[in-house]
Amino acid sequence: MEQEKILEIAVKAGTILLRFGAETYRVEDTINRICKSYGLACEAFALPTGVFVSVEGQEGVSTICKRIPARTVDLEKIARLNDLSRRIEKNKPEYHTIMAELEAISHCPTYPRLALILSYAFTAFVYALLFGGNLRDAGSTLVVGVLLSFVRIIFSKEITFPFIEYFIGGFISGLISSLAASLIPQTNAYVVIIGALTNMVPGVALTNGIRDLLHGDSVSGLTKLGEALMVVAVIAAGTGIGLALWFSGGR
Amino acid sequence: MIIDFIKYFILAFIGSVAPAIVINIERRVLIWAGLGGALGFCIALSFNPASLSFSIPQIFCGTVVVGIYSEIMAKVHKTPSTVFLIPGIFPLVPGIAAYQTMQSLVENNTQQAAAYALNTIFKAFTIAFGIMIVTALFRFFRKALKHRFSQ
Numbered sequence: 128m129e130q131e132k133i134l135e136i137a138v139k140a141g142t143i144l145l146r147f148g149a150e151t152y153r154v155e156d157t158i159n160r161i162c163k164s165y166g167l168a169c170e171a172f173a174l175p176t177g178v179f180v181s182v183e184g185q186e187g188v189s190t191i192c193k194r195i196p197a198r199t200v201d202l203e204k205i206a207r208l209n210d211l212s213r214r215i216e217k218n219k220p221e222y223h224t225i226m227a228e229l230e231a232i233s234h235c236p237t238y239p240r241l242a243l244i245l246s247y248a249f250t251a252f253v254y255a256l257l258f259g260g261n262l263r264d265a266g267s268t269l270v271v272g273v274l275l276s277f278v279r280i281i282f283s284k285e286i287t288f289p290f291i292e293y294f295i296g297g298f299i300s301g302l303i304s305s306l307a308a309s310l311i312p313q314t315n316a317y318v319v320i321i322g323a324l325t326n327m328v329p330g331v332a333l334t335n336g337i338r339d340l341l342h343g344d345s346v347s348g349l350t351k352l353g354e355a356l357m358v359v360a361v362i363a364a365g366t367g368i369g370l371a372l373w374f375s376g377g378r
Numbered sequence: 379m380i381i382d383f384i385k386y387f388i389l390a391f392i393g394s395v396a397p398a399i400v401i402n403i404e405r406r407v408l409i410w411a412g413l414g415g416a417l418g419f420c421i422a423l424s425f426n427p428a429s430l431s432f433s434i435p436q437i438f439c440g441t442v443v444v445g446i447y448s449e450i451m452a453k454v455h456k457t458p459s460t461v462f463l464i465p466g467i468f469p470l471v472p473g474i475a476a477y478q479t480m481q482s483l484v485e486n487n488t489q490q491a492a493a494y495a496l497n498t499i500f501k502a503f504t505i506a507f508g509i510m511i512v513t514a515l516f517r518f519f520r521k522a523l524k525h526r527f528s529q
């Protein structure tokens with residue numbers, strides 16, 4: 128296979144991994160593994176916002192740089208790509224079969240929308256109980272969780288401004304939880320807020336940032352930490368404004 | 379007390395399965411990922427069943443258990459260990475502590491914010507460190523085994 132095509136496959140695989148939230152070392156490993164299995168010397172450098180790959184073979188040096196516009200987490204795509212890269216290493220399939228498979232992986236199905244809504248609601252419900260709420264708190268949190276899932280579904284379609292989703296999510300949680308606390312007796316607005324926001328806060332992203340740092344990928348680690356910090360700041364601004372609106376004029 | 383444990387086991391199970399659906403885990407491993415999260419949470423809880431806010435050592439033990447579970451399950455189901463790790467650590471990660479830090483800052487309560495910030499950073503670091511230790515150990519033993527068999 129020609130050098131350009133191998134590079135194209137490697138970069139496409141790396142882009143999919145980065146787009147769907149793989150760790151930085153896994154992205155670089157996968158790119159290296161694909162290039163090595165076709166006998167090319169390769170250097171890969173992955174950041175959360177882009178990837179550079181440079182290979183060296185008989186046709187000289189070629190480099191590709193790809194930007195990653197938006198990122199989510201999708202474990203099935205990561206698992207399937209990991210599987211594919213192992214098969215490439217073993218069988219060295221043809222260009223067209225690999226490209227078709229990469230295309231299939233990047234469009235592999237997600238759970239139905241109802242499952243997404245239910246899981247947002249249940250996450251909110253469960254964590255409201257785990258944060259020491261009673262069943263009334265958890266019931267109101269369920270409603271806020273459903274609303275947050277709507278926010279997520281609406282904003283996953285068009286990428287306007289990545290943090291607006293978190294701001295609106297925080298705002299809705301702040302407003303609805305104070306509404307619930309004033310309508311339903313024995314409801315703690317604070318528990319409702321933190322239960323519902325468990326869906327949005329970047330706990331795993333924070334941990335993954337530190338994992339990258341511990342792995343020696345300093346730039347991606349710090350980037351992920353910075354992004355997580357921005358997300359919580361935006362969420363806190365949203366809830367703060369929601370609560371302030373409620374206390375100043377809502378009652 | 380046993381009843382309490384069963385209750386928290388079920389809650390933590392749902393609390394890792396539901397986020398796992400949001401990040402599109404494969405259907406065949408969904409239940410197993412949830413079990414890992416419930417296991418880690420209950421191990422952390424078992425050191426001090428009275429309180430649901432975990433200390434750093436509790437979180438460390440929970441993470442190590444989740445890490446070992448994920449590595450074993452990754453071998454069994456032939457999938458990367460991340461698939462089990464991320465849902466597994468979900469009940470332990472300090473997402474809400476991070477939010478509380480910012481919340482305290484918004485309320486202009488700097489002292490509380492500093493306490494929450496330290497809590498968040500230590501917990502996140504503990505989880506990352508626990509995962510790293512388990513991964514390193516498993517890699518070491520895998521290499522040692524390979525070396526022995528190849529001789």
